[in-house]
Structures are given as C-alpha cells and as structure tokens.
Amino acid sequence: MNTQGKLRVSRYDLGTPMMPCKDEILAKFEKFLVSGQYILGHEVQQLEKELAAECGVAEAVGVASGSSALFLALAMAGVRPGDEVITTPYTFEATIEALILLDATPVLVDIQPTDLNIDLKKIEAAITDKTRAILPVHIFGAPCDMHGIEALAAEHGLEVVVDMAQAFGTMYDGKPCASFGRMNTLSFYPTKNLPGIGDGGMVFCRDAEDADRIRKIRGHQAVRMNGHLYCGWNSRLDEVQAMVIRIRHSRFAAEQKDRDEVGRIYDSFIPRANRLVMPNGCRGMRVTHHQYWVRAEDRKGLQSLLSTQGIDTGVYYDPPMNRHDLAEYCRIFGPLDEAERAGREILVLPIHAALPFDDARRIGEMVGKFLARSATSANS
Numbered sequence: 277m278n279t280q281g282k283l284r285v286s287r288y289d290l291g292t293p294m295m296p297c298k299d300e301i302l303a304k305f306e307k308f309l310v311s312g313q314y315i316l317g318h319e320v321q322q323l324e325k326e327l328a329a330e331c332g333v334a335e336a337v338g339v340a341s342g343s344s345a346l347f348l349a350l351a352m353a354g355v356r357p358g359d360e361v362i363t364t365p366y367t368f369e370a371t372i373e374a375l376i377l378l379d380a381t382p383v384l385v386d387i388q389p390t391d392l393n394i395d396l397k398k399i400e401a402a403i404t405d406k407t408r409a410i411l412p413v414h415i416f417g418a419p420c421d422m423h424g425i426e427a428l429a430a431e432h433g434l435e436v437v438v439d440m441a442q443a444f445g446t447m448y449d450g451k452p453c454a455s456f457g458r459m460n461t462l463s464f465y466p467t468k469n470l471p472g473i474g475d476g477g478m479v480f481c482r483d484a485e486d487a488d489r490i491r492k493i494r495g496h497q498a499v500r501m502n503g504h505l506y507c508g509w510n511s512r513l514d515e516v517q518a519m520v521i522r523i524r525h526s527r528f529a530a531e532q533k534d535r536d537e538v539g540r541i542y543d544s545f546i547p548r549a550n551r552l553v554m555p556n557g558c559r560g561m562r563v564t565h566h567q568y569w570v571r572a573e574d575r576k577g578l579q580s581l582l583s584t585q586g587i588d589t590g591v592y593y594d595p596p597m598n599r600h601d602l603a604e605y606c607r608i609f610g611p612l613d614e615a616e617r618a619g620r621e622i623l624v625l626p627i628h629a630a631l632p633f634d635d636a637r638r639i640g641e642m643v644g645k646f647l648a649r650s651a652t653s654a655n656s
C-alpha cells in the first residue's frame with residue numbers, strides 16, 4: 277500500500293514465494309556444485325518419480341520446456357507431416373507452434389464461454405480422414421471435458437495429447453488431470469503454479485513405452501517407431517531446475533490453498549456471467565487458477581480503472597490463434613465467435629502465492645462495482 281492508500285499489486289510475485297525455500301535451495305546448491313552430477317542426476321530422477329506418482333501415471337519424463345514437452349509428446353503420439361490435429365484457438369502460441377514444427381495442421385474449433393476451453397460439441401464435425409489427434413488445453417487451470425473428449429477420440433481412433441502447461445494440480449472427475457489422455461505436457465516456467473527458476477517441462481505418460489522413447493530422444497538417441505526413424509536431440513530437464521522444483525513442490529499444497537482462497541474471494545464479488553463457471557458442475561473438479569479471469573465488455577475501462585489504483589492486470593489471448601500470424605498454417609473450422617469474444621473481453625487479475633487476501637478483497641470489490649455499473653448503464 278502506498279501513502280495515498282492506493283494498492284500496488286503486481287500480477288506476479290515470483291521472488292517472495294521462493295524466500296521460504298531459500299536456505300534449502302542454497303544448501304542443496306552447494307552440495308550439487310561439488311557433486312559434479314550436473315546432467316540427468318538424482319534430482320531429475322526423483323522429480324520424475326514423485327510427479328508421476330502424484331499425477332497417477334506410469335512415468336514422467338523431465339524435458340527442457342513445456343514447448344519441448346508438447347513437440348515430443350505429439351511426435352511420439354504419431355503426429356506426422358500432413359496430419360490434422362484439432363485444438364483450441366484460445367491458447368498460448370506454444371500449443372500451435374509444436375504442431376506447425378511437426379508439419380501438421382492445427383485445426384481450430386471454438387471454445388465454450390463458461391470455462392474458455394475447447395467446445396466438445398464443435399470437435400466431431402471438424403474430424404476428417406486426416407485427423408490424427410485432439411489436443412485440448414486446460415486453460416488457466418480449468419479442466420476440459422476429458423470424458424467427452426476421450427470418448428470421441430476412441431470412437432474415431434484418434435490420439436489425445438493434453439497441454440496441461442497451466443494445470444499442475446488440476447483435478448477432473450476426482451483424478452489428477454494428467455491421468456486422462458495418452459500423454460500430458462507440463463511447463464515449469466517461473467510464472468506457473470509449480471515453477472522453476474528458468475525453463476523446464478515434463479511429459480506425463482500413461483504408457484511406459486512412450487516414456488522410454490521420449491527419454492531416448494531428449495538425450496540424442498534416435499528412435500524407430502511405426503516405420504519412421506525419429507532423430508534425437510538435446511531436450512533435457514536441467515538438474516538445478518529439478519532441485520528447485522522439488523523444493524517448491526513440497527510447498528505446493530499450501531500455496532494452492534492460498535490461491536484457492538483468493539479465487540473464492542474474487543468469486544464472491546464477481547457475477548457468474550463474468551467469471552469461470554465449470555460447465556459440468558464442480559463435483560470432482562479442481563480448478564487451480566493459474567490465472568483468474570474476468571469478462572468485461574468494457575475491458576479497456578476496467579483495466580484503466582484498476583491501473584489508476586495501482587493494480588496490474590493482463591490481456592490474454594488477443595488476438596486468438598485464428599487471427600494470429602500463425603493462422604496461415606491452421607485450418608479454421610467454423611465461426612470462432614467465443615474465442616473472438618474471449619480475446620476482446622478477458623482480463624486477468626492478480627493471483628499468486630504471495631497475494632494478501634485483503635488486497636484480493638479490495639480488487640474484487642472494485643471489479644464487482646465496475647461490472648454492476650456497466651450492467652446498469654447497459655440496461656438503462
């Protein structure tokens with residue numbers, strides 16, 4: 277708080293949540309320096325074991341980034357040049373880039389307004405004989421309709437690879453979200469809920485053979501699969517990142533509790549029509565609020581009001597991928613009205629492990645009042 281009683285709230289605070297871990301990190305780092313085990317050592321192995329067990333999958337493979345994880349998982353799921361992969365336009369570039377780099381065609385279908393995730397009802401009509409896979413993204417930590425997607429994929433013989441970069445800790449139907457789909461990809465980018473202090477990623481595999489292939493490729497070994505020879509390269513998770521992520525992981529549950537509370541506070545001020553509502557109800561679902569979003573027709577007005585009060589907000593994903601430069605590589609399926617509307621209307625509020633609940637109350641109240649005033653003037 278500054279002297280005029282204004283809040284100074286940034287969207288992220290990456291340093292403060294690291295402080296309780298500082299001594300442990302430094303002590304481990306000193307040991308690590310003298311150990312000489314700098315690449316794919318004990319920390320990576322332990323992290324893989326711990327997260328695979330927690331996520332309910334056979335194996336997890338640490339890789340260089342969430343982007344690398346996507347590329348490797350899609351390749352090892354058999355996505356080949358010329359294949360089509362159905363995905364969402366309302367996502368970060370990395371989702372689409374991985375497909376383009378594999379010479380596959382991203383097929384963009386619309387999202388649902390309630391949770392901003394891919395709309396199951398739009399997927400089936402987009403399937404052609406070139407479709408190889410469905411690539412859902414649990415955007416901002418809210419789970420997609422995985423039963424529906426898995427059933428559709430099984431009916432049409434398609435693979436499911438899930439981009440869970442933003443969704444560590446997210447639950448679907450009582451299970452960790454990584455236990456749905458053939459493979460799931462995670463990012464440890466420093467802004468993520470389970471962060472490193474640099475780049476890192478992971479592929480969660482239900483099938484140990486997928487994990488084995490990805491382990492080979494990340495360490496320069498070629499892999500032969502379905503009559504194709506895949507070239508290896510360097511996509512290893514760094515040992516220092518794995519060490520820091522393990523320490524942060526020990527605090528994840530407590531930090532997530534605080535995020536949950538901030539989410540509840542915001543929910544109490546913001547009307548349902550302007551925020552996340554799980555379309556399938558909340559039984560067995562857990563949203564991790566990688567971002568807390570609010571929908572405002574007058575987004576610019578809301579953003580500048582919050583900015584004058586010292587509150588940092590963010591615009592995501594504007595333009596959505598169907599109007600991004602990369603759309604040139606995509607097939608756009610049908611009108612993408614909800615993705616367009618999300619691109620125009622969604623604003624994300626501060627949410628992080630160090631955000632004081634009082635700040636969240638004040639922000640929630642301001643946003644709630646702004647939305648109520650906008651609704652009144654629209655009706656008058």
Ligand SMILES: Cc1ncc(COP(=O)(O)O)c(C=O)c1O
Pocket residue numbers: 341342343344367368370371413439441442462463464465475476477
């Ligand atoms: C939805 C999504 N997919 C993929 C990625 C890529 O992860 P990374 O930055 O670790 O490569 C991100 C990162 O922000 C993301 O948000």
